[in-house]
Amino acid sequence: MKLIEAIDVSKTFKDGSREITALNETNFSVEAGEFVAVIGPSGSGKSTLLTILGGLQQPSEGKVLINGNKFSEVSDKDRTQLRFEEIGFILQASNLVPFLTVEDQMRLVNKVKSDAYDEEKANKLFEALNITELRDKYPKDLSGGERQRAAIARALFHDPSVILADEPTASLDTERAVEVVEILARETKDKEKATIMVTHDERLIGYCDKVYYMEDGELRLDEDKSNKEQPDEDELDGTTTE
Amino acid sequence: MFLAWNEIKYSKTRFALIIGVIVLVSYLVYFLTGLAYGLAQDNRTSVDKWEADAIVLTDESNANIGMSMMPLGERDQVDADEVAVLGQAPNVIRREGETSEEAKINVTFFGIDPDEFIMPEVIEGEAFTDNYEVIADISLQEEEGIELGDKLTLAGSDIEVEVVGFTEDAKFNVAPVLYTTIATYQDVRFEAIDESNEGRISALVLRNDSVSGIDVENDDLVVYTISEYIEELPGYMAQLLTFGLMIGFLIVIAAVVIGIFMYVLTVQKSSMFGVMKAQGISTGYISSSVVMQTFLLSLMGTLTGLALTVLTAYFLPATVPYQSNSYFLIGITVLLILFAVIGAFFSVRTIVKIDPLEAID
Numbered sequence: 082m083k084l085i086e087a088i089d090v091s092k093t094f095k096d097g098s099r100e101i102t103a104l105n106e107t108n109f110s111v112e113a114g115e116f117v118a119v120i121g122p123s124g125s126g127k128s129t130l131l132t133i134l135g136g137l138q139q140p141s142e143g144k145v146l147i148n149g150n151k152f153s154e155v156s157d158k159d160r161t162q163l164r165f166e167e168i169g170f171i172l173q174a175s176n177l178v179p180f181l182t183v184e185d186q187m188r189l190v191n192k193v194k195s196d197a198y199d200e201e202k203a204n205k206l207f208e209a210l211n212i213t214e215l216r217d218k219y220p221k222d223l224s225g226g227e228r229q230r231a232a233i234a235r236a237l238f239h240d241p242s243v244i245l246a247d248e249p250t251a252s253l254d255t256e257r258a259v260e261v262v263e264i265l266a267r268e269t270k271d272k273e274k275a276t277i278m279v280t281h282d283e284r285l286i287g288y289c290d291k292v293y294y295m296e297d298g299e300l301r302l303d304e305d306k307s308n309k310e311q312p313d314e315d316e317l318d319g320t321t322t323e
Numbered sequence: 324m325f326l327a328w329n330e331i332k333y334s335k336t337r338f339a340l341i342i343g344v345i346v347l348v349s350y351l352v353y354f355l356t357g358l359a360y361g362l363a364q365d366n367r368t369s370v371d372k373w374e375a376d377a378i379v380l381t382d383e384s385n386a387n388i389g390m391s392m393m394p395l396g397e398r399d400q401v402d403a404d405e406v407a408v409l410g411q412a413p414n415v416i417r418r419e420g421e422t423s424e425e426a427k428i429n430v431t432f433f434g435i436d437p438d439e440f441i442m443p444e445v446i447e448g449e450a451f452t453d454n455y456e457v458i459a460d461i462s463l464q465e466e467e468g469i470e471l472g473d474k475l476t477l478a479g480s481d482i483e484v485e486v487v488g489f490t491e492d493a494k495f496n497v498a499p500v501l502y503t504t505i506a507t508y509q510d511v512r513f514e515a516i517d518e519s520n521e522g523r524i525s526a527l528v529l530r531n532d533s534v535s536g537i538d539v540e541n542d543d544l545v546v547y548t549i550s551e552y553i554e555e556l557p558g559y560m561a562q563l564l565t566f567g568l569m570i571g572f573l574i575v576i577a578a579v580v581i582g583i584f585m586y587v588l589t590v591q592k593s594s595m596f597g598v599m600k601a602q603g604i605s606t607g608y609i610s611s612s613v614v615m616q617t618f619l620l621s622l623m624g625t626l627t628g629l630a631l632t633v634l635t636a637y638f639l640p641a642t643v644p645y646q647s648n649s650y651f652l653i654g655i656t657v658l659l660i661l662f663a664v665i666g667a668f669f670s671v672r673t674i675v676k677i678d679p680l681e682a683i684d
């Protein structure tokens with residue numbers, strides 16, 4: 082099942098009289114349980130793609146479907162609501178609220194929904210991400226890796242169908258970066274999510290099912306890299322896909 | 324509420340400062356209101372005490388009772404349910420034997436007929452039965468230490484009066500009232516007693532179902548309702564307006580200061596709000612938490628200010644005309660909080676305009 086799909090999506094920016102095409106007629110989709118990497122040079126349009134998929138900005142042309150909803154054609158208010166329900170954002174810089182403890186970051190999600198706090202779910206996530214001991218700490222008291230894991234917990238807590246990660250490992254050393262990506266890969270498989278990760282770090286793409294290469298607003302599947310990891314992928318999700 | 328309260332707990336110093344400002348401003352507002360009210364009361368309690376509907380003064384007095392003078396006989400030209408004669412004269416008294424400057428006390432004499440309705444209720448001692456006996460306002464006892472049986476000498480004459488009783492809430496033009504007979508009043512004012520129809524008094528105080536139904540057969544006399552009359556008390560409205568203006572401005576200033584604080588905090592947090600928006604948390608939720616936070620801060624601030632006011636009032640010397648009641652205290656609290664919250668709406672515009680896209684870069 083396609084959880085997220087971009088159909089003929091283009092994005093142009095006006096820069097004075099010049100027109101910059103950040104994204105050119107992109108067609109792209111990610112299935113449930115699929116972990117996709119997007120790589121490419123700086124300024125090629127990776128973040129633009131991600132923010133359009135996440136509904137933070139509107140495409141100039143084309144449309145985005147999330148879980149069957151025409152994301153790019155609803156009102157701002159509904160889009161915010163959809164984003165809250167369907168999308169988990171993980172950003173390069175921490176997306177944690179500085180004055181909430183790790184546990185309260187989760188609690189906030191329930192508060193926004195006026196639900197009771199689902200402590201059991203939080204406990205499971207904390208355990209999976211190995212941050213159970215950090216639950217009462219504030220973001221400023223966490224290391225970069227711990228913070229990023231807490232951010233992942235936050236992004237996963239409301240059970241989004243799509244995870245959008247823009248260079249989630251940029252502030253981490255290799256060891257931590259690998260750890261974070263492993264977690265993302267595992268959560269994607271276990272919970273049948275569609276995960277898109279923008280990264281500069283080619284060492285991390287080994288964990289991804291597909292690798293797309295972006296250049297000058299053109300997105301194409303990087304067969305080499307995707308295929309190379311094919312056996313690994315089968316091993317990982319042999320029971321969950323199909 | 325969740326975000327608002329957690330942030331206050333997290334940044335204690337920052338929010339303590341804001342609360343501190345609210346405490347100081349609200350303390351000032353509460354206190355000024357108490358003073359304004361106390362002073363207003365000191366101008367009028369003796370008038371309120373009549374529980375009358377109207378007062379008759381001479382036309383040329385311009386509603387100033389000190390300038391109004393009419394013969395006792397004109398009482399018969401006024402047709403109302405109840406009529407009471409009143410002679411009013413300011414004076415300065417000293418306790419017998421005292422000669423110092425500081426011992427001088429400003430008072431107002433009310434010459435009345437003890438059988439008429441404006442006769443005050445005696446809370447200590449007894450009513451006057453003879454000339455040169457007075458019922459005094461209790462503040463003379465509380466502030467000046469005058470006791471029952473004390474003799475008071477009048478400035479500039481050898482008249483002496485004796486305190487035989489005390490009553491409460493009897494101040495006129497910020498001075499305690501001494502109730503006495505019409506004859507004593509005439510002696511105090513004119514140094515001559517004339518209880519015939521030609522004898523002079525200041526005013527007639529009336530009770531009547533409707534003020535318009537009062538019939539006066541004399542063009543030289545004017546009927547004022549009690550509220551009209553109070554507004555015309557010399558200095559009364561000016562005082563009230565001055566205080567009112569100060570209090571109003573203070574409330575607005577408090578709202579502006581809190582509004583600016585919240586605005587600066589909101590601008591500081593805009594990237595965090597951007598991230599929240601990117602995560603799908605609605606502008607409404609973020610805005611309401613900012614408004615809620617303002618509410619919490621102003622609630623804590625005003626309640627502390629209120630506690631301080633009550634404490635101060637408790638230790639205040641009796642000579643300070645501070646007086647307040649729960650209506651004022653609650654009213655001001657509500658106004659302060661309401662205005663502060665309105666000030667916070669200033670920040671909501673900023674929150675609406677935050678672009679979640681900026682959180683990504």
Ligand SMILES: Nc1ncnc2c1ncn2[C@@H]1O[C@H](COP(=O)(O)OP(=O)(O)OP(=O)(O)O)[C@@H](O)[C@H]1O
Pocket residue numbers: 094095096101102103121122123124125126127128129130
């Ligand atoms: N709001 C904007 N206004 C004008 N041009 C923009 C805007 N946002 C992006 N661009 C342009 O679009 C192109 C793609 O930008 P984008 O941020 O998607 O690149 P990127 O691939 O994420 O780069 P990086 O790897 O450095 O993050 C760039 O040329 C950028 O200058």
Ligand SMILES: [Mg+2]
Pocket residue numbers: 127128129
């Ligand atoms: Mg980018």
